[in-house]
Each structure stands twice: as structure tokens, then as C-alpha cells.
Amino acid sequence: MAVSGLLFIGFVLGHMYGNLKAFAGEESFNEYAHHLRVLGEPMLPYSGFLWIMRVGLILALIAHVASAVILARRAAKARPVKYAVKKNNGSSISSRTMRWGGVTLLVFIVWHLLNFTIVKINPSNGDTGGDNPYHLVVDTFDTWWMTVIYLLAMVALGLHLHHGTFSSLQTLGLTGSAVSRARARAAGWVVAIVVAGGFSLVPLFVLVGIIEK
């Protein structure tokens, strides 16, 4: 769980950085998308790197979701009778919403892939396919409700990362002192804000018209 989670963190950080290329304009964004596909050539075939990433991410996702399901089922079995009254004193909202947050993210990821990778649905005109990623992005986020969905997903992602970052470090046994624990908590905040914030910039700027075709 921790390993796959950390892998995701690495991925979303890279991914977010890539998205910010949208600020540099159509050309450099599309070049970046193209670059991803030719990375490693000629050692790797066209899209080879991307496929390694994809396979890695899919395996990690399977591992991640499977562990999540196992943990959730163990938890349910460990407390078959619920409390009539239960207060939370020591936990963050993020830590208590990992499971629902995770499901939200999963649903989002599916939609996200349909939107940008697999079917390439352009919500503004219903077209599919197309090969100008930059246009697809701008068209998508010009649609207000797409931006809202996306932003909500980023809230979920931020929460998930806030606890996930700390939690994975703790799970790996890297938070053995009060100081290291405080650092891991801080890292949770930083990762959550940077990633969720960073991802949110592009859609917001598209919506208000700063980034445009």
C-alpha cells in the first residue's frame, strides 16, 4: 500500500509538472505530450516509456486498491458492532476519508482517462479522438461543470495525499521520533497543497480565459 501510494505520489508530482506546461502555450504543451511518447527512443519503441509507466501504474493501482479492500474488510470484521456514539479526537478528516476519497479518485481516474487518453471525449462538442491534446484540455475546462468535477477530484486528491504522505512514511517506519513525525506531517501538507493546487491551476486559468486556444 505504502509503496504503491508513494509511486502514485511520484507520478502525480510529475504529471502535475507536465500539466503546467499549458501555461507555456499550445506548442510546448503538445511537444511535452509528444516527448512523453518518444522518450527513451531508440532504446524503447514509440510510446515505450509511456507503456512502461502505464503498466507500472496499473499494477500499482491493482496493488493499491487490493490492499485498500483488504484493509477495509479487516476493519469491518474487527468491529462488527458499531458504537452508538463515537467521537474522533486524534484523527484528521483526511485520515478518516481515505476509503471514500480513494473510491472517488478511482471513479475520477476512469473518467479522466476516458476524457483525455482512451476515448478522448471532448465535452464541449461531443467529438472523440483528435490529436491536439492542448485543444482538448482547453475545450474541456471551458465547460464549467467539467472544471467543477475536476476541482472536486482535486480536493479528494489533496485530502488523500495529506494523510497518505504521512501514512506511507509511518508505514515504512520512517517516523520513529516526534521530530520525524512532525516532518512527515508537514510533508503531507506540502504534497497535498502542491499537487492539488498545481493540478487546479490549469483548469482554473482555462475557465477564466487566461489560457486559451
Added chain:
Amino acid sequence: MNLTLKIWRQAGPNDKGGLHTYQVADISADMSFLEMLDVLNEQLNEKGEEPVAFDSDCREGICGMCSLMINGEAHGPEVTTTCQLHMRSFKDGDTITIEPWRAEPFPVVKDLIVDRSAFDRIIQSGGFISANTGSAPEANSVPAPRDKAMRAFNVATCIGCGACVAACPNGSASLFVGAKITHLGELPQGQPERWSRVVDMVGQHDHEGFGGCTNIGECAAACPKEIPLDVISQLNKDLRTALKNGH
């Protein structure tokens, strides 16, 4: 003060239970929470109703026998055991809901009493240092660094009450296990069995049916002895090292 109590009553392990409402009057702020329940029980006895069963022994916060989920908080609103909780933490007219610890490995025995023998079995699986009586070397022949000895002591204060399990949304006992792993692992005498200990204890923990830890932190907040969350990190670290080394 006058209070309304909603108390979980359950005749036996296989019976159905439910919350029952009782009133108590003239409770003094100097009473401990359990003395307040003593008053209720004396009252019930007089009325011919069977008193509420709850655990306690030392009543000074050290034996770990008392339990109780009080208004959704393990051991109530203060950082202490239920037996050391005093009525001055409540106000006249309050309604207090009292439930037993809830976890599959802690089955209810009667009313508010649960069976915590799973903890003993976890200790049996490895929570010790094998040192037969008579075989010990002179105590000062092995110095133990003071900071490590202090850390060992700080976590060895765990009273085995089970509040961590009760408070944890996953029903995990990782804080309890981590406290023992850290206690014994910080001392020179604990090194020879360090890696097998963690593997065996975690194995028993899972086998008993406790949930897995997702580092939420409710356990440490509920712990009356303020065992810190870093014992779980230590547990994970030791487990990782042990597994890496083929234990």
C-alpha cells in the same frame, strides 16, 4: 448534579444487548466516574434490578482493568483511565452514553465487560525476553544507554487496557503491540529475539482478528498512558527489517 445515563446492558456473550436509560441524582463532583456507577448499582440493587457489570480493580489508573466508552470516547473526555476520571468533568443535566469496548477480538462478556485475553495471547507469541530464573548475569554487566532505557520505560508504561483498540476506527491493536516491540527492542537484553518477536507478535495480532493500522491516530489520542504513535512506526520498521532478513 443529576444525570441521565444510557448504558449498554447485555446479559451474556450470546445475548442481544441494548442501551437502557437510568437517572442518578446528587452526584458529587469529587466522585470518580466508577463511584458514580457504584451509586447507580446500589440504587438498582435496592430496586431489585441487577446491577450493571463493569470492570475495575486498582482504581488508580495502573492495572488497566477498567474500560468504558463514555460518550464516544475511550476512558472518557480526559487523558486518563476511567477510574481516574472524576465527575467534575461533567455538568448537571448531562446525558452520558456508556458502552463497552467494541472489537471482534474483545467479545462482550456481560454489560460493559469484555474479554481482552487476546492481548495475553499476543504477549505469549513473543512479548518477552527469554531469561530463565537464575541464568541472569550481574545487572550492571551490560550498561543500557540512558536515552534508550528512558524510551523503553516510557512505552513500557502501557497498561494493556485496550482503549487504543476501542478508539481505532480499524479496530487495530498496533499501538499496544508497538509499545511492547519498542520497550523490548530498545534494551540490549531484547536484541537476540528482536526480529522473531516482531514477526510473531504481528502474526498473532492479525490472527486474533484485529484490524490493520492506517495511521489514523485515534489510538494515541485515547491512550491513558500517552503512548506515542511513533511506536507504530518502530513496529513497522522492525517488521520491515525482520522480513528483509528472512524472519
Added chain:
Amino acid sequence: MAGSTLHDGLTPLNGPSEQKSDDARGYYTLGDKLVDPVAPTGPIKDRWTTRKFENRLVNPANRRKLDVIIVGTGLAGGAAAATLGEAGYNVKSFCYQDSPRRAHSIAAQGGINAAKNYKEDGDSTFRLFYDTVKGGDYRSRESNVYRLAEVSANIIDQCVAQGVPFAREYGGLLDNRSFGGVQVSRTFYARGQTGQQLLIGAYQAMERQVAAGTVESFTRHEMLELIVVDGKARGIIARDMVTGEIETHLADVVVLATGGYGNVFFLSTNAMGSNVTAAWRAHRKGAYMANPCYTQIHPTCIPVSGDHQSKLTLMSESLRNDGRIWVPKKKEDCEKDPRDIPEEDRDYYLERIYPSFGNLVPRDIASRQAKNMCDEGRGVGPLVGDFRRGVYLDLGDAIKRLGKDAIEEKYDNLLDMYERITGENPYEVPMRIYPAVHYVMGGLWVDYHLQSNIPGLFVSGEANFSDHGANRLGASALMQGLADGYFVLPNTIRDYLADGPFEKIDETHEAVVEARRSVEDRVQKFLSINGTRSADSYHKELGNIMWEYCGMERTEDGLRKAIDMIRELKADFWSNLKVLGSADTLNQSLEKAGRVADFIELGELMCIDALNRRESCGGHFRAESQTDDGEALRHDDEFAYVAAWEWGGDEGQPVLHKEDLIYTAIEMKQRSYK
């Protein structure tokens, strides 16, 4: 040790005592004198070594066939279970809590003594021995005490090997402190939780044996009867406190390590479940109860706050190192805020009466003087009934001298606990303290092997009477519990078991059936009285009688009165008790009823013992026996004996057997703290 000389232990230094008074006449019958049949002789320092060698061995292959029952999982029982399990015996361990780790040894705060002499301050086995005998006011058996001092050092080795996290110095070596008024630093400690750490060590060692299959652990089981077959202890009847089932457990030998009976006073620092039942049942089956009146009353407990009080909480005596104890000079000031009472109106009575020891006088003196102040009407704190029970322990001067931080570092946990219980901040308002029953030196009579007068019944820890005489030094009960469990019992029990396995008996044996039936009948009796009062209310009433008349100061008239009151209470109990619920589920009222019934009988015997002993020694202060200035006065010529009481039957009188205390290594001296 100025003025005292060492003796080799080869010649008696005193003769048997000759009792002249007979205050308890009419309440008891005088029986034969008692001698310890296995008392060792020879040079005192060789006695235990020689005995260990002389005691017979049990072939390792035979050990598995020998069944040992150990009731109690405190330091005494837990350590014995672990050690006998390691040796390969087949051990069954019992406790009434839900886990062996919760035995009341867990509550000990201060520390454990051992003659390691790590501080090179002149400590030695002999000095620990001397201090213990003197502290016990020369009412203990010297051979036992010497052995205790001798094995004390091994205890620390054993505990450290098990991972007990004792306090350490910066160099990583063990730290010691001085405790309870002795002049050497021999007390090992783990902050204020020494008992807890020692017990967890023993508990873990025992659980390791459970895993190894040599020890079987029966938790939530209460021993309700001893099985005696052909004069030998052969098992127990226990009630499974969850299912209510009455169970028979048979064995070759039975060990009682069931702790002290301080709860006879209702309010004490003992646990709610601490009881005398196991010991009392054995007593009724023939085991002698020795010196039952010797009770230790601890001076620094948090005072009673009202009638609802269910137990008392001890605060470490170390507070007396920095706190000054006082009461107002004038009665009218007692209700005032202590901060408004000027210095000249405060009576620092311990400093006044005992200028050289001041606030550090021994426990019994500090306790009795606190009571005297309150009796004079100068007690402080809330009125409980029509009486204020409390004196001030003031950290004000120490805070001024050392700073708040230093005090906080020293006593942090303790002061927090005080504030939690009383709601008062001890840094601002002087703390209130009052004495409370804390420990009993009396217990079942045992010989040098810790065997009672019933063969096959061994008794260890606080449950026996053996090592502390009329008073116990601080930090010595933990030492005794572990000495008994780890080192003494395993070496003496083997001599008994060398004759085993004994003839097989089964559950149909007449004596077994009888024991079981008596338990079942008793349970049914409790449930069928159907009166109006709870067991708890009888317990409270008994406690009040005991505290009033058999507490810190005892008088002939008071004790007689108490005996009458207890007899009346007993009659009322058996006709007016109300226990609800059934016998075959968990039933805490039923458990309580059984314990209270036994406490009532014990209370009567304690009063008779106290009445007979017309002298003041250790924790037993008879008003009729004091010096002109009110200090305790011993009568060695009359009372240098162990009073071992035999059960005289429900209708009969207890029979007193006297065991003379003959010293060969130490001469008896009156103590003086002025």
C-alpha cells in the same frame, strides 16, 4: 548501626517470652507452642546456602508429572509460576482479574530494595537484614529475613535480564535512591511505576511459559476453597467468574500468593478485588493465621472526600522529602484557606515533636500523629461525617527554594494525579494528606520453607506473615514477593515434591466432593437470603468498625466493643443480605458477598489478636502501652513471639499458638526517633 554488634548466629541472645497480661481472655483458647520444624541453624550467613544444598532434587523427567497450583499472579505468584514452569513442572495459575498482568503488585510506586551496594555507601546483605529486622520492631524471624536480604541482589539481575526498564544514570548503569528513611541508597526504581514494571517482567516470563505449555493460565477464576486430603493440600475449588461454573482443580502442591487483606478496612490502597478469601478458606481448613493485627498505615494518601469513596490512593512517600507537614494551631483556622493562615499560626507538628527526624519519621509515627491532630479537632479539608480528616503537606518552601521546575520534574506525575483526584493545584494550595491502610504484615503462618502447617500448602508474598515482623520498610514488599517467587519457593517446594507424585485422587474423592458441595451451598445461601442490604454496605460498615477500633491506635475497650459490633454485623449479614442475579453468569454482587463474609470473620480475629497483644510494636499501637511522652512501648519479655491462630470452628474460639522469636544475630533494642 552505632552501638550494635554483629553476632555469628550460633548462640541465642534472648530467651522465650513470658506473657503476663491476658486482655483477650474469654475470646480465645491457648494452644501448644509452635516451632518451625525446618528452622535452619548454624552461622546466619550460611543457613540458606546449606539449606538449598540439603533440600532434595526432583528428577527433570519427573517434573512433568507433578502438578502445581499457584493461586495469584502478583510478583509472588507470577514469578513462581514462571520459574516452576521453566523448571518443567506442570503449573496451573489462577487470578481473579481478566489478565495475570493486573495483580495489585502493579500499583507499587516507590521501588524495590536490594543490597547491591552500587553506591559504595556501606550497604551490605547484613545491613539490609539488620534494617529489616529493626524496621519490623523485632517481630520477624531472623533466618527468613537474612535470606531475603541475601537473594535481593539476584532479583535485580533477574529483572534486568527480563527487560525491566529500571532508572539508569548517564553512564547507562543502574540508578538507586534512598527510600523510607534508611541512610543508604539501595532502592531500584522505574520512575513511580516500579511495581508495574516488575510485574510486567514476571507476567511476560509467565506468559512465555504458557506458550511453552508448562503453565496453564486461568483468569477470572476465584479460589473459593482448599482441598485437603489425608492432611495434605491437594487442590482448590474455584469459580469460573464468567460462566459461574464451580471447578475442581487437583494437584500435588498448592501455592497461595493471593496478596494482602487490607480491604478488611473497606477503604485502603488495595485494589477493589483484593480479598482474604483464599487465605481465609485455607485458615478454616486448618492453616494458621499469624499476627493478623499487624497492619501498615501509610501516612501520605489522598484524604477521603465523602461517603461515596470506594478506595484510597497512595502518594509516594518521597513527597515527605520536600513537603512540610502542618495543621493550624487554632481550631477556628481549620476552615480557612490555608494560604491565609500566617506562618506563626501553623503547627509543623512533626518538626516540633521529632526535631531530629522531622517530616521523615517512620510511617507509623507520621500516621499516628496525623490522626492525633485530627482527633484534637485540628484536621483540615472537607467534613466527612462530623470530622475533618486531613493535614497539610506543603510544598511551598521547597518550591521557593528549588524552583517550581525542579519540583515539577521530581513529582510531576504525582502532582498531576493529586490534582485530578482533588481538583486542587498543589503548586498553589498546600496538598492535603491523610493516612490509609496500605499493607498487612500479618498473613498465613509459614515455616522457613514457606510451607504452612498444612503439608503441601505453601504461601508466598504478602499473603504470608513471614518477613516483615510488625512493620515493613518501604520498598521491601516487592523484594519479598520476588524473592519468594523466583528464588525461595522453587528451592523449597522441590524438597516437598521429591516425595511426589502423590497418590492419585479424583473428583469423586470424599474430601473433594465435600469441598465442592460446601462451595455450592455457600453460593446458594448468598442468593437465597433475599434480605435488604447489599454486600457493599456491610463491607463499608465493617470497614468503619475496623478503622475506628483496630486502626492506628487500639485500646482494650475499643477492641472489645469492636468484637461485639462485628459479631452483630455478622449475624445481620447472614440474615439480611441481598444478592441479585444468578449463580451461573458473571455476578459481581455474588463475588463481593463471598469476600465480605470472609472479611467479617477475619476482622473479628484481627481484633482478638490486637487485644491479646498488649504492647505497641511496629504498626500495632496499643494506647495502654506507651512511654510517658506518648511513644510506642514494646514488651519483648512478654510478646517476642509470633501469634499463630488456629481456626476454632464456627461456634468455637480461635486457638493461639505462640512461636518464640529467638535472635542469634541481632540483639533486640527499643527504637527511638526523637
